[in-house]
Amino acid sequence: MAPTKQRAAYVTENGITFGIVDVPKPGPGEILVKVEAAAQNPSDWKAAGRALKAENYGVIVGNDFAGTVVELGPGIPDGLRTVGERVAGYVRGSLGVNGAFSEYLVADAEFGILAIPEGWSFEQGAQLAIGPLTALQCGAAKPGGGATGHGRDILIWGGSTATGQYAIQFAKLNGLRVLTTASPKNLEFVKNLGADVVFDYRDENVVQKIRAATGNALEIAIDTVSEGKTPEQVTGSIGDKGGNVAILLPYESPRPDVKVTFRYVPKFLDRDSNGKWFFDLHKKIFASGKIKPNPVAIQPKGLASVREGLQFMQDGKVSAQKITYRISDTPAI
Incomplete structure (x- = not known):
């Protein structure tokens, strides 16, 4: 007792x-x-x-x-x-x-x-809860294409954050080419998680370098930091045709062609089909034994x-x- x-x-x-x-x-x-x-x-x-x-x-x-x-x-x-x-x-x-x-x-x-x-x-x-569920809610591992799909690029700003680490791994399972930001000391760490291209977030030209690496065609991004100037940097990294950004704090997009969506775990912790879908996906991914x-x-x-x-x-x-x-x-x- x-x-x-x-x-x-x-x-x-x-x-x-x-x-x-x-x-x-x-x-x-x-x-x-x-x-x-x-x-x-x-x-x-x-x-x-x-x-x-x-x-x-x-x-x-x-x-x-x-x-x-x-x-x-x-x-x-x-x-x-x-x-x-x-x-x-x-x-x-x-x-x-x-x-x-x-x-x-x-x-x-x-x-x-x-x-x-x-x-x-x-x-x-x-x-197992907030970090992975936030990454899932941001769209890092939607199966069957959806907002993501095989071979497409995704930017995960803040690859060494708790959510970023899971987002990288989920995105790789979903067949995406992962671009991320990190400090130089964490470069090899995020590469070992599966990141394909890593940028120093402190580089004053980081946005231009991301746009160049994606041919100005990046369409999807996740800002796992969502503080200071990162929302502006992430939306600025989206290509000329626009796209979608998932962010962890409310932010109004400065670009009409970039949709910014505020993601917050408790918003889907309800007994409905949406909440059940996320938890079922979480179970499936972690049961694979492929996640660190x-x-x-x-x-x-x-x-x-x-x-x-x-x-x-x-x-x-x-x-x-x-x-x-x-x-x-x-x-x-």
Whole structure:
């Protein structure tokens, strides 16, 4: 039986705090998960910052997790979930008393739960939700052509980001020629993921070089950074005939011939055919055994490191790694 109290990272008047909170109880159709590892995303520090208001004190931060099912709520169909099962998934952290940066959380028993690939650790499995699902939503792996197709070019701006790493691999599985940007130190890293052409994002002529490499005919791009001048650079890389750009923050296209679409994971985390399609595709791709996880950067003190980890990411110091918290590393209180 699960305990009634747990350690977690949550919001107080002093910012992100590590302390003791209640363990949530699973409701109808929900499972209680003992979190073994939690992965950090840029949305975590942004959401945590927005939550720093008196009415939000007590909300637990963190979205991506991997762990073990320890309790089933009422109404779960026989055989859907079992106690002891290894699962990964996504919860809406920074919105209530249920977040990934904790020892226990509740999750829907069916929708949003992801299988951890064979050979992947909990620490690797914790990253299976936001990064890969964002890459899928941006169109990096639409089967059967669609917005992509065999032999066509795709630009993935920010190839060493968590989402960029998955987007490169998905696009290669879809038969695309992948152009990406990275720092010189990560050039070989993104090539090993499958990138065909890599540009230094700090090169002042990078847009012109991308247009030259694609014969001014690039039609599809994904901006996995979506900050500063990257939206302008990505839309500027699209060829003379126009095209489509997927972006992770709202942005109005400066070009009438370039359609910019804001992609945000929670927008499709609904019980509809669109959401089911993405999760089914995710399952199929990862079951292939062809996808490599992001390199994991384990933080030294588990949940007690969350405040520092969020600041480290906010300061832009993360490069080609996924900040991850191993719950067993968390000190006692």
